[in-house]
Structures are given as structure tokens and as C-alpha cells.
Amino acid sequence: xxxxxxxxxxxxxxxxxxxxxxxxxxxxxxxxxxxxxxxxxxxxxxxxxxxxxxxxxxxxxxxxxxxxxxxxxxxxxxxxxxxxxxxxxxxxxxxxxxxxxxxxxxxxxxxxxxxxxxxxxxxxxxxxxxxxxxxxxxxxxxxxxxxxxxxxxxxxxxxxxxxxxxxxxxxxxxxxxxxxxxxxxxxxxxxxxxxxxxxxxxxxxxxxxxxxxxxxxxxxxxxxxxxxxxxxxxxxxxxxxxxxxxxxxxxxxxxxxxxxxxxxxxxxxxxxxxxxxxxxxxxxxxxxxxxxxxxxxxxxxxxxxxxxxxxxxxxxxxxxxxxxxxxxxxxxxxxxxxxxxxxxxxxxxxxxxxxxxxxxxxxxxxxxxxxxxxxxxxxxxxxxxxxxxxxxxxxxxxxxxxxxxxxxxxxxxxxx
Numbered sequence: 367x368x369x370x371x372x373x374x375x376x377x378x379x380x381x382x383x384x385x386x387x388x389x390x391x392x393x394x395x396x397x398x399x400x401x402x403x404x405x406x407x408x409x410x411x412x413x414x415x416x417x418x419x420x421x422x423x424x425x426x427x428x429x430x431x432x433x434x435x436x437x438x439x440x441x442x443x444x445x446x447x448x449x450x451x452x453x454x455x456x457x458x459x460x461x462x463x464x465x466x467x468x469x470x471x472x473x474x475x476x477x478x479x480x481x482x483x484x485x486x487x488x489x490x491x492x493x494x495x496x497x498x499x500x501x502x503x504x505x506x507x508x509x510x511x512x513x514x515x516x517x518x519x520x521x522x523x524x525x526x527x528x529x530x531x532x533x534x535x536x537x538x539x540x541x542x543x544x545x546x547x548x549x550x551x552x553x554x555x556x557x558x559x560x561x562x563x564x565x566x567x568x569x570x571x572x573x574x575x576x577x578x579x580x581x582x583x584x585x586x587x588x589x590x591x592x593x594x595x596x597x598x599x600x601x602x603x604x605x606x607x608x609x610x611x612x613x614x615x616x617x618x619x620x621x622x623x624x625x626x627x628x629x630x631x632x633x634x635x636x637x638x639x640x641x642x643x644x645x646x647x648x649x650x651x652x653x654x655x656x657x658x659x660x661x662x663x664x665x666x667x668x669x670x671x672x673x674x675x676x677x678x679x680x681x682x683x684x685x686x687x688x689x690x691x692x693x694x695x696x697x698x699x700x701x702x703x704x705x706x707x708x709x710x711x712x713x714x715x716x717x718x719x720x721x722x723x724x725x726x727x728x729x730x731x732x733x734x735x736x737x738x739x740x741x742x743x744x745x746x747x748x749x750x751x752x753x754x755x756x757x758x759x760x761x762x763x764x765x766x767x768x769x770x771x772x773x774x775x776x777x778x779x780x781x782x
Contacts, residue, residue: 373760373771375748376780377730380653381615383777387604387622388414388768389597393559395462396536397566397597398422399469401442402429403543404570406592413440413597414768417459417761424456425463449474453512458483460765461533464492467515468537471504472544476516494531498538501525502545522547522586530555530580530666536563542584543572551582557667558627562598569593601627602673603767604649606742608632609677610774611651612640613684614749618777621648630670634660634678638685659687659724664695676702676739680746682722683711689722702740705733709747709755730755735762742767749779 389412399422401408413419419440423433428450432443449470457463457480470477482492496506496515502525504517522545527534535555540563542549554560556578564577570593573585604623611618612635625632625644632642632649637660641652659682664672672695679702682689693699697718707713708731712723730753735741741763748755757763763770774781 371759371761373745373757373763374782375730375745375751375755375757377728377749377751377753377755379614379749379778379780381611381749381774381777381779382617384619384621385607385773385777387599387607387620388412390559390562390600391416391418391766392532392557392600392602393562393597394419395422395460396465396559396563397595398426398440398442399462399465400540400563400567402426402431402444402447402466402469403473403540403567404444404590404592406445408442408444408570408592409594410440410442411594411596412438414600416766416768417764418462418766421456421459421463424454425452425466428452428454428456449476451512452477452479464495464533465537465540467495467499467513468540471499471515471517472520472541475518475520476514478512478514481511481513492533494527494529494534495537498525498527498534498551499541502538502541502549504541520545522549522584524550524552527551527553529553532557532560532666535560535582539564539574539582539584540567543567543574543587543590545584545586547586549584549586551584552580554580554582555666556580558598558601558624566593566595569595599623602671604628605631605671605674606677606746606767608635608642608649608651609674609681610746610749612638612654612657613681613746615651615777616653618651619648620651623647623649625649630668631674634662634670638681657681657685659685659689659722661690661692663692666695672696672699673739675699676743677746679703679713679720679722680706680743680750683713683724683726683728683747684750685724687724689724691720691722693718701736702743705736705740705744706747708733709751711747727752729753732756732758734758735760738762738766745770745774748781749774
């Protein structure tokens with residue numbers, strides 16, 4: 367295993383200092399595919415340095431789109447775009463490659479691409495995306511690992527989502543931008559990343575209203591131009607560092623955040639007994655002892671994010687009493703529990719839930735990141751644990767955390 371695919375942590379170092387949160391991974395992976403819908407240059411500011419962005423750049427190159435990275439900015443020039451079949455390895459590297467379906471279907475009325483990849487979190491069907499495309503007038507065919515989605519024209523309609531899916535909401539919204547007439551998405555997801563995409567598309571000339579509510583209206587337009595857009599801060603990275611601070615910091619300030627996006631988490635941490643002060647765009651976390659066990663349930667935004675369930679579980683191993691997790695988004699998202707148990711945790715896993723008995727001392731050992739947020743939970747456990755922890759398959763961690771080793775070293779962690 368290459369050194370780049372392994373993270374080693376010597377635990378029990380008390381952290382202190384300030385960490386700046388990068389822009390949102392979950393927003394960026396939708397905003398970048400949306401750039402193919404423009405007829406002129408789009409400049410995205412504060413783009414995170416993560417492997418998912420590198421994979422998206424590969425897919426843009428397949429479409430003959432020029433992409434230039436200039437520091438933290440990404441300059442995307444779609445003026446010479448070619449709508450070719452997306453079949454490279456990059457499609458399989460990340461789940462969000464499916465956003466090219468909505469973007470290219472909207473612009474060209476046809477898209478052909480391989481089945482998208484991403485972290486293995488159990489069943490993650492795209493049936494709601496396809497339902498939306500069909501409602502707009504598209505035909506969907508799946509053959510030999512490829513989706514072909516095409517329509518003579520897309521016509522606005524009313525679409526009800528059986529589940530408030532973020533991916534389906536975004537994909538249907540992008541396809542509907544160029545549809546004839548008005549499209550209304552009911553039971554739409556309300557995540558901040560959807561608002562961010564709507565904001566950028568409206569800057570480009572789209573007519574989208576209601577993003578952030580459960581009813582989004584899209585009035586079709588014929589053309590989108592370029593724009594400049596700054597991506598919102600990453601609420602999941604912010605939540606992860608807040609949990610890290612609660613676990614092992616003397617005092618830590620987490621900056622460049624939108625506290626409103628983190629209310630479900632901070633309310634639960636307050637219930638645990640974490641000592642925090644919340645500012646306009648930062649949170650100060652102070653040393654917190656005698657944390658109490660809590661019960662959590664993952665829900666669509668504004669509920670507790672499923673992406674924070676795994677990092678929170680690592681902290682729960684240090685809380686007094688029994689903590690319970692109920693996962694309602696991805697019911698198989700518990701692979702981190704077996705890895706944490708290797709380190710001394712006492713976690714029982716059931717169908718869609720887990721019980722954590724604490725506090726238990728954690729000890730460094732060799733573990734494996736099975737997915738992105740599992741990797742985050744193991745980093746937190748490694749920072750808490752006595753001795754050295756080796757995390758294999760760290761490639762998953764780099765998919766969503768910008769310069770994680772540098773940021774933690776600057777806070778006093780021993781990580782390499």
C-alpha cells in the first residue's frame with residue numbers, strides 16, 4: 367500500500383488553535399457539472415483541494431472543456447464543449463458524476479454515461495433522478511453498464527419526489543432549467559448545497575425560485591451565460607472539526623462557517639455537555655470533560671446530517687453511559703463500527719442502528735477507512751487513542767477533506 371494511501375496518528379495530543387473550513391465538497395461536486403450548461407466562462411472561488419474535484423476535472427476534459435486551476439479558484443471554459451460518452455475511470459470514482467446526467471440532458475437533450483461510482487454505503491438507487499427525467503419527457507435506457515437518457519424536447523411539469531433526495535432534486539433542477547415551460551419539484555430536498563447551486567444557476571440566467579424550501583419552481587430558459595461564484599463553506603468538514611475539538615482540544619476556533627447550517631449538530635453536542643461559544647461565522651470549542659451519552663437520529667436537512675453520524679460515533683465512545691444511533695438515510699452506514707471496535711470501542715450494530723457503551727479507552731492499531739466519513743471517524747478515534755493508529759485506504763478521506771493532515775498538524779496533532 368502506498369504511503370499516500372495511509373495516515374498514521376500518534377494520539378492523546380491536546381489540540382489548540384484555529385482552523386479555517388474549506389468550501390463545501392457537496393456543493394462543489396454539483397456546481398462543477400453545472401458549468402457544462404453555460405455558454406461562457408464560469409469562475410468558481412474557494413474550490414477545495416480534494417480528490418473528487420480532480421475526478422470532476424477529468425470528466426470536464428472528456429467533454430473538451432478547458433479547466434484551469436489558479437490557487438483556490440477553478441476557471442471552467444465550456445465554449446468548445448462536445449457531448450461525448452462519459453466512460454472513463456473518473457465516472458466510477460465519485461457518486462456525484464451523476465450530476466452530468468441532468469446538466470447534459472438539459473443542454474443537449476441527450477446524455478450517455480457509465481453507472482456512477484462513489485463510497486459503498488449500501489443501496490443508493492437513482493430511480494428518483496430517472497423518474498424526474500422521464501416526467502420531463504426523456505426516455506431512459508440502461509444497457510451493459512451505460513445509461514442513455516434522451517428526449518426530443520424537455521417539457522416542464524410537476525414532479526413529486528417520494529423521498530426528499532438531494533441528488534434527485536439537483537439533477538431534476540438542472541435538467542429543468544432548459545425545459546419548455548414551468549417545472550415544480552414538490553417534496554424537494556432543502557440542503558444548503560441546493561440553495562448554492564440555485565444561486566449560481568440564477569447568476570447564469572436561470573429562473574429558479576424556492577430553493578431551500580420543499581417546493582422549487584423552475585421556469586425554463588433558452589440559454590445560460592457565464593458567471594463568478596464563491597462556494598459556501600463545508601458544513602460537514604466544519605462539523606467534523608467541531609467534533610475533533612470536543613474530543614481532544616484545549617481550545618479551538620473553527621472559522622469560515624455558517625452556524626445555521628450546523629444547528630442540529632451543535633444542539634446535540636450541547637446536550638452531551640460540550641463547552642462552546644457560537645459567533646457569526648465561527649465556533650469556539652473549549653475543553654469539555656464528563657461528556658454524557660446521547661441519542662441521535664439522522665434526517666434530511668435541517669435534521670442531523672448522515673455524513674456526521676460516523677464522526678459523532680467516535681466521540682460517543684468517550685461519553686458516559688449509553689449512546690444510540692438511528693440511521694434513516696443510509697441504513698448500512700455502520701462499517702466504521704467494526705473498525706472502532708478494533709481500537710477498544712464497545713459498539714453493537716443492529717439493522718439501521720447502533721448502541722455505543724462508554725466511555726471506553728481507545729488504543730492505536732491498524733484500521734481501514736471503508737468510506738469517506740468512516741475515515742473521518744477513524745481520524746478522530748486516532749487522535750483520542752493511546753499509541754499509534756494506522757489508517758489504510760486513506761484515499762477515501764482525501765475525497766472530502768482538504769489538506770486534513772496540514773490542518774491537524776497546525777493544531778498540534780502528530781499525524782503523517
